[in-house]
Amino acid sequence: MSDPKELPDYAAATIQIIAEWAVDENAVAKVSVKAPTPGSSPLPWAQAYVFDGSASETEGDFVVDVAFYAASYAEASRLSRRFDQRFMGYPHRVSSDGRAVLLDRVTTNVIPNEVPFTDDDSVRRFQATYSVSFRRR
Amino acid sequence: MAELIRYRRDRANDFRRHSDGSAPMSSFVISNQIRRPCVEAAYAVIGIAQGLAPKGSGAYAALFGIGKRERFMFKPAGEPLQPRAVAEVINTDDKAPAIEWGSGQANDGASPDTDRPQGGSNQPFRVLGRAGARVGDFHE
Numbered sequence: 001m002s003d004p005k006e007l008p009d010y011a012a013a014t015i016q017i018i019a020e021w022a023v024d025e026n027a028v029a030k031v032s033v034k035a036p037t038p039g040s041s042p043l044p045w046a047q048a049y050v051f052d053g054s055a056s057e058t059e060g061d062f063v064v065d066v067a068f069y070a071a072s073y074a075e076a077s078r079l080s081r082r083f084d085q086r087f088m089g090y091p092h093r094v095s096s097d098g099r100a101v102l103l104d105r106v107t108t109n110v111i112p113n114e115v116p117f118t119d120d121d122s123v124r125r126f127q128a129t130y131s132v133s134f135r136r137r
Numbered sequence: 138m139a140e141l142i143r144y145r146r147d148r149a150n151d152f153r154r155h156s157d158g159s160a161p162m163s164s165f166v167i168s169n170q171i172r173r174p175c176v177e178a179a180y181a182v183i184g185i186a187q188g189l190a191p192k193g194s195g196a197y198a199a200l201f202g203i204g205k206r207e208r209f210m211f212k213p214a215g216e217p218l219q220p221r222a223v224a225e226v227i228n229t230d231d232k233a234p235a236i237e238w239g240s241g242q243a244n245d246g247a248s249p250d251t252d253r254p255q256g257g258s259n260q261p262f263r264v265l266g267r268a269g270a271r272v273g274d275f276h277e
Contacts, residue, residue: 035259038241051263052270063270065238065261116234118241127238129266 004057014048045069067127080112080126175224186268
């Protein structure tokens with residue numbers, strides 16, 4: 001069998017999905033794999049962090065945390081739930097690093113919920129965890 | 138005279154929920170027989186989590202344990218609530234949330250005078266998230 005395709009960066013692919021929606025609606029100031037620095041980073045901020053997954057020659061899955069940071073609970077909650085609604089509308093095909101990435105199926109492992117970020121609550125974080133299956137292509 | 142054999146249904150295999158009011162399946166699924174493998178899996182998660190725990194995080198790696206919760210109510214789609222046995226892995230370090238999910242405080246969760254490996258931005262480590270996902274491999 002010939003060598004399988006190199007895996008794309010699925011955090012970047014998820015960021016691309018957030019960015020496409022965020023650019024349309026001007027919803028978030030920045031999308032990143034990193035968390036914002038309180039006081040200096042622009043808000044609202046979105047973060048995609050891939051921390052688990054498995055794959056074979058033809059298919060696989062990854063687990064990603066998608067967090068939205070905003071100045072208020074309502075704003076962070078709204079962004080996280082809007083993204084959840086959009087992300088569940090699979091399949092997704094995005095372009096990441098010049099490659100077409102196809103995400104077949106999305107399951108919400110943990111629904112959007114607040115995970116405290118700063119002690120003084122100046123930045124609120126809403127986070128959900130998704131399991132996403134893909135085809136290596 | 139032929140012996141009469143009285144049919145008695147097998148409760149384990151002919152189960153109908155609440156058919157006779159005793160709901161024996163419910164007591165079975167929260168029995169020690171079912172919870173014991175949950176606890177064994179939880180100890181496997183702890184072992185993996187201790188291996189994944191970031192270095193220079195103080196007592197964090199030593200503070201994993203099994204929580205007190207033994208059951209929870211599971212709600213399948215379109216069906217009533219059902220009890221399930223459960224074993225929880227917990228970490229009682231004050232810095233556990235910061236290590237698991239990251240936080241807005243620079244170097245939160247690091248030992249004094251030790252930078253977290255990612256620097257000041259405090260990325261999540263997802264120690265238990267990663268360890269919990271691994272445990273299924275032991276039972277496949």
